Amino acid sequence: MNTGTKPSKPPATAPAALPDGALDRDRAEEIASIFHLLGEPNRLGILAACMAGPRSVNDLAALTGMSPSLTSHHLRLLKAARLVRARRQGKFVHYAVHDHHVTSVLLDMMEHVAEPEHTHDEEA
16 A cells, blocks of 8 residues: 555664774764854754744845855855755755754754753752
């Protein structure tokens, strides 16, 4: 029976939770590089704005208070790291969060920051 959805592909990479807790050096460096990119508050602002749906450079610049030129620079870095994707609509390019993984990480971090500090301290 066809439900109209595409069959899901098996993951091309190792699962998120590795059974032995090991993380190979190449993957660790790639993840560290992404977190380094996310360590810039303006980029986080761009990603948060893109979570609401596709946005143009001018929209993102207005929302973040940056110039369109600086916004474009940040978007190039985020796109190269596969954190945002671009789609041309007429003469404008609109940017959105690349996929649900990026959204999940950002939402988890927002939730983590909003938690009271003592929640996990008492468990240790």
